[in-house]
Amino acid sequence: MANQVTAPKGTKDIMPAEAGRWQHVEGIARELLRTYRYDEIRTPVFESTDLFQRGIGENTDIVGKEMYTFLGKGEDASSFTLRPENTAGVVRAYVQHKLYTLPAPQKLWYIGPMFRYEKPQAGRQRQFHQLGVEVMGSASPRWDAEVIVVATDFLARLGLPALEVQLNSVGDENCRPAYREHLQAYLRGHQDELCENCRTRTENNPLRVLDCKVPKCQPVIQAAPTITANLCEGCRDHQAEVEGYLAAVGVTFKRNDRLVRGLDYYTRTVFEIVSGDLGAQNTVCAGGRYNGLVEELGGPATPAVGWGLGLERLLMLLPADAVPAPGLIALIMGVGNAAERQAFQLAHELRRQGLAVDLSNGGKMDKQFKQAERLGARYAVILGEDELAKGVAQVKDLAARAQQTVPLSDVKDALMGAVAGGKQS
Numbered sequence: 369m370a371n372q373v374t375a376p377k378g379t380k381d382i383m384p385a386e387a388g389r390w391q392h393v394e395g396i397a398r399e400l401l402r403t404y405r406y407d408e409i410r411t412p413v414f415e416s417t418d419l420f421q422r423g424i425g426e427n428t429d430i431v432g433k434e435m436y437t438f439l440g441k442g443e444d445a446s447s448f449t450l451r452p453e454n455t456a457g458v459v460r461a462y463v464q465h466k467l468y469t470l471p472a473p474q475k476l477w478y479i480g481p482m483f484r485y486e487k488p489q490a491g492r493q494r495q496f497h498q499l500g501v502e503v504m505g506s507a508s509p510r511w512d513a514e515v516i517v518v519a520t521d522f523l524a525r526l527g528l529p530a531l532e533v534q535l536n537s538v539g540d541e542n543c544r545p546a547y548r549e550h551l552q553a554y555l556r557g558h559q560d561e562l563c564e565n566c567r568t569r570t571e572n573n574p575l576r577v578l579d580c581k582v583p584k585c586q587p588v589i590q591a592a593p594t595i596t597a598n599l600c601e602g603c604r605d606h607q608a609e610v611e612g613y614l615a616a617v618g619v620t621f622k623r624n625d626r627l628v629r630g631l632d633y634y635t636r637t638v639f640e641i642v643s644g645d646l647g648a649q650n651t652v653c654a655g656g657r658y659n660g661l662v663e664e665l666g667g668p669a670t671p672a673v674g675w676g677l678g679l680e681r682l683l684m685l686l687p688a689d690a691v692p693a694p695g696l697i698a699l700i701m702g703v704g705n706a707a708e709r710q711a712f713q714l715a716h717e718l719r720r721q722g723l724a725v726d727l728s729n730g731g732k733m734d735k736q737f738k739q740a741e742r743l744g745a746r747y748a749v750i751l752g753e754d755e756l757a758k759g760v761a762q763v764k765d766l767a768a769r770a771q772q773t774v775p776l777s778d779v780k781d782a783l784m785g786a787v788a789g790g791k792q793s
C-alpha cells in the first residue's frame with residue numbers, strides 16, 4: 369500500500385459519530401439567534417493580509433506569529449491570510465457593502481473555521497471553529513449587555529455546567545492613553561521580574577502584559593495599576609449601565625479589573641465566559657466593544673460590540689448524553705429480487721412523507737434484525753414473496769417484539785401513527 373496521508377497537525381476531522389453534536393449546537397444557536405433578530409453573514413475564509421494587520425494590530429500574538437499567510441497567483445499575486453478570527457472580515461464586508469446606510473443597529477452572526485498557527489494542545493487547534501455575533505452601529509450599553517445575554521442564554525440552553533462571565537472596561541480614547549503611559553512607567557520599573565515577552569510588550573502593547581499567564585509575571589501583574597481605577601466618567605457610566613442591564617435579567621458576572629483582550633481594537637466593555645472544567649484553555653467565549661475598528665478599516669465612525677465563541681471548547685463541555693440520538697423509524701427489508709424492488713419503492717415513498725427509514729443491506733434475516741438494532745430503528749418492515757403476492761408487509765415493533773400484517777398502502781400510517789404516539793392495532 370502507498371504511504372498514507374493524514375490530516376495536518378493541529379486539525380481534526382469531525383467524524384460522523386460527532387457530527388450530531390455539532391448539528392445540535394448549531395441548531396440551537398440558529399434558533400436562538402433568530403429570536404434575537406440576528407442575521408447570518410458568510411464571508412470568505414481568506415482575506416487580504418492587510419485587513420488583519422490593520423484590523424487586529426501588528427503587536428498582537430495573532431498578527432505577530434499565528435497567521436497563515438500566502439501569496440495569491442497570476443495577476444492577484446498579493447498577500448492573503450486564512451482568517452484567524454472573523455470580526456475583521458465582518459467589518460470589511462459591512463464597509464464594502466455599505467451596511468451603515470441601513471437602519472442601525474445591524475445585528476449579525478457567523479459560524480465557521482478559523483486558522484491560527486499555534487502549538488496544538490487540548491482546546492487549541494490550528495483549524496478551529498467559532499460562532500460569533502457583532503452588533504454594528506450603536507454605542508448604547510444595552511447592546512453590550514444583549515450580546516452577553518445571547519451568549520449566556522445559548523450556553524444555558526445547551527445545559528452547560530456553571531460558567532462564569534468576567535467583565536471589565538478597558539477605557540476609551542479619553543482615558544486609555546494616560547493609563548497606558550501610567551502602566552508602561554510602572555512596568556518599566558519591574559523589567560527584571562517580567563518574562564521576555566512581557567519586556568517586549570511593555571514597549572509595544574503594555575496592556576497585554578496583564579493577560580500574561582507566565583507564573584513569574586504574576587506578582588508584578590497583581591500589583592499593577594488597574595484601568596478600572598483610571599476610567600473616565602463616560603466609561604464608568606457605560607460600565608454601570610451594562611451591569612444594570614445584566615442585573616435586570618438576572619445574568620450574574622464577576623468584575624475582573626485585570627481582564628484585557630489580546631486584540632488592539634477593544635474600547636470600554638470587554639468580557640470572557642470561562643469554565644472551571646477546561647484546564648489551561650478555559651475561555652469559551654470572549655468579546656467586547658470596538659468603537660474604532662470600522663473607521664480604522666475605511667468606514668464611517670461606527671460603534672460596535674460582539675464576541676467569538678470557540679466551538680471545540682464548548683463541545684468539550686457538552687455532556688455526552690446532551691444530544692438525542694438520530695431517530696431511524698424503520699429498516700425496510702426486502703427478501704428476494706422482486707420484493708427488494710418493492711422495498712426500494714416503499715422506502716422512497718416513506719421518505720417523501722418525511723419519515724427517516726433505511727434499506728436493509730440484505731443477507732440472512734437475523735443479520736438484518738441485528739442491523740436494525742444497531743441503527744436504532746423502532747420498526748422493521750419486512751417484504752417477502754408471500755407479502756408481495758398479497759400486497760402486504762409485516763411491520764415489527766422491535767422494542768415490543770410485536771408484529772402485525774399491514775396492507776402496503778397502510779405501512780406509512782402504521783409508522784406515522786406510531787411516530788405521533790398513536791396505538792397499534
Ligand code: ATP
Binds near residue numbers: 484491495650652
Ligand atoms: P486564548 O487566550 O485561549 O489563546 P484568544 O484570546 O486567542 O484565546 P480569541 O481570539 O478571543 O481567543 O478567540 C475567541 C475564542 O475562540 C476563545 O475564547 C476560544 O474559545 C477560541 N479559540 C481561540 N483560539 C483557539 C484555538 N487555537 N483552538 C481552539 N479554540 C480557540
Ligand code: MG
Binds near residue numbers: 429
Ligand atoms: Mg490565542
